[in-house]
Amino acid sequence: MNYKRLLFIAAICFSLFACSKEFLDKEPLSEVTPENFFSTASDLQLYTNGFYRMFPHTSIYNGDSRTDNIIQNQLSDEMRGTRLIPTSGGGWSWEYLRDINFFLENYERSNDEAAKNHYGGVARFFRAYFYFEKLQRFGKVPWYDSTIDPTDKESLTKPRDNRQFVVDKILEDLDWAIENMKADQQVYEITKYTALALKSRVGLYEGTYEKYRDIDGYQKYLEASIKASEELINNSPYAVYNTGNAQADYSSLFNSHAAIDTEIILAKAYSEALNIGHNVNYYTTTSSYGRPGMPKDLVNSYLNTDGSRFTDQENYNQIFFTDEVDNRDLRLSQTIRTPGYSRKGQSMELAPNLGATVTGYQITKYVTEPVYDTNGQSITDLPLFRFGEVVLNYAEAKAELNTLSQEDLDHSLNLLRSRVDMPSLSLEMANNNPDPFIGYQYPNVDGSNKGAILEIRRERRIELYMENFRWDDIVRWKAGEALTQPIRGMYLPGPGEYDLTEDGEINVVLYEGERPDNLITGIQYYEVGSDLSLDENNLIEPHPDFDNRTFNENKDYLYPIPRIELQLNPNIEQNPGW
Structure with missing residues (x-):
């Protein structure tokens, strides 16, 4: 059976008895008992398939809207500094x-040793994934590795465990999974390689989290990340997807209907036939759903095609759109609309639709043919883990430990630059001349590897x-202060007619006062001060009434712990400041 179909059916079956549970002390899966289940490999697979519902849906691509990466017509509470303590949830x-713990207490009833090893690893992977998400959101959390009886008040009211204890348990689960799971290349299933990718991610996260807070012992987590990354780099079937087509390979990796398993280690599956879709086309092309756009400071950070820094030139913030996107890192033209852009499967060149993006820089990543523009109809498989992240994790962990070499860069980060025909990053040049533009965003980076760390973050x-x-x-x-910097968009020198496609035809008109007569089909008309705002430097200002953020x-x-949880468990303390 097609795996996408199998996964879909299994998720539905699992949801029949799992989706309504809300609390830790609920009875587990009443339809599944040790006496009537856990006998065959199929039983173990069906049960663990339900865990895949833990993965995000649309937040894979719009999760960045919490931050300074994707700017929408309404800033997130995280960006505004207006998060509140919820009552529940x-x-x-x-x-x-x-x-997960119920499964791990019962799966060894099966007589299939190979299945027990693999699906035991799958369950431990998901327990690690579950706890890593909790750690990222709340910091310290109570660790449970067994099911809790509803009458066991001591367990249900235990305090939060030490942060490093929880991380060590996460890595322990991942090491078990890596040791016992199948080493298969399965783009929709958890395998040994997925566990290695998660270990690479967890180790880098915790190592840098602790380093930048002066917590002793951070080095072992960076070393864990390096070890997992090296295993994937040296002994796995994965590589940076590169067919030699620098103009398209990056975008093709994300707008392919089926996940490209050359690089993507694990993807979330979508299917037109099964009516399982998401809404990325609608999200990025319509004027009625957030109007997401890339901010100018990120556009500015893309290097020139020769590897030089765009922001080293004078007046880099007052360069007209068609000139500012010319001769830049090709990932820019494969992430936003630039001159020459056309929709997948079409040849008509399109200008940025300023009505669909508050910054003027209209996002194209993941976007496919117009037939999928209806809300909820996009079917591109979405990456959950990919080799491109792993090589970045490796380079960063090495840099933070001051063990990064040029050879390390050439076997990791520079593979990504090679895909888009960018010059390789030189460790010596980066450290001899750190970029002040990137450095301004991260003032707490210092030391002999400052330049390399800044370039890796870029x-x-x-x-x-x-x-x-x-x-x-x-x-x-x-680096929270980075989220408080002014948000700006495209430079437009005031009212006038503009050609944003460099084809000699006007496609945007900005005006003040009365709307022009004899409107021409195909041209966008916007009233300055009403439809869009420009600041004193003629940069689009997406939120003129909310520019002071803290x-x-x-x-x-x-994040804060909900009030009801503090009442249910008096040994759980609220996070600092909340």
């Missing part, structure tokens, strides 16, 4: 953990754009 949910933000990493990167780098260093890196 808020991410403090434990239903999956009880189901590369990470560009390469992993719209893949839901930016918030977690800001948190682990202790980030509280003492509380905003973590």
Whole structure:
């Protein structure tokens, strides 16, 4: 049976008895008992398939809207500094953990040793994934590795465990999974390689989180990330997807209907035949759903095609659109609309639709043919883990430990640059001349590897754009102030007629006062001060009435624990500042 169909059916079956549970002390899966299940490989597979519902849906691509990566018509509470303590919910949910632990307490009833090893690893992977998400959101959490009897008050009211204890348990689960799971290349299934990719991610996250908060012992987590990354780099079937077509390979990786398993280690499956879709086309092309756009500071951070820095030139913020996007890192033209852009499967060149993006820089990543523009109809498989992230993790962990070499860069980060015909990053040049533009965003980076770390952060933000990493990167780098910088968009020199496609035809008209007569079909008309606002430097200002934002260093890196949970468990303390 087609795996996408199998996964879909299994998820539905699982939801019949799992989706309504809300609390840790609920009875697990009443339809499944040790006496009537856990006998065959199929039983183990069916049960663990239900855990795949833990993966995000649309937040894979719009999770960056919490941050300075994707700017919408309404800023997120995280960006505004207006998060509140919820009464309930808020991410403090434990239903999956009880189901995972129930499985781990019973799966060894099966006589199929190979199945027990593999699916035991799958369950441990998901327990690690579950706890890593909790750790990122709340910091310290109570660790449970068994199901809890509803009458066991001591367990149900235990305090939060030490942060490093929880991380060590996560890595312990992942090491078990890596040792026992199948080493198959399965783009829709958890395998040994998925566990290695998660270990690479967890180790880098915790190592840098602790380093930038002066916590002793951070080095072992960076070393764990390096070890897992090296295994994937040296002994796995994965590589940076590169057919030699620098003009299209990056975009093709994300707008392919089926996940490209050359690079993508694990993807979330979508299917037109099964009516399983998401809404990325609608999200990025319509004027009625957020109007997401890339901010100018990120556009500015893309290097020129020769590897030089765009921001080293004078007046880089006052360069007209067609000139500013010319001769830049090819990932820019494969992430936003630039001159020459056309929709997949079409040849008509399109200008940015300023009605669909508040910054003027209209996002194209993941976008496919117009037939999928209806809300909920996009069918591109979405990456959950990919080799491109792993090589970035490797380079960053090495840089943070001061063990990075040029050879390390050439076997990791520079593979990503090679895909788009960018010059390789030189470790010596980067450290001899750190970029002040990137350095301004991360003032707490210093030391002999400062230049390399800044370049790796530039590369990470560009390469992993719209893949839901930016918030977690800001948190682990202790770089919250980056979210308070002014948000601006495209430079437009005031009212006038503009050609944004460089084809000699006017496609945007800005005006003041009365709307022009004799409107021409195909031309966009916007009233300055009403349809869009320009600041004193003629940069689009997406939120002219909300430009002063704050980030509280003492509380905003973590989310608050819901009030009801503090009442249910008096041994759980609220996060600092909340």
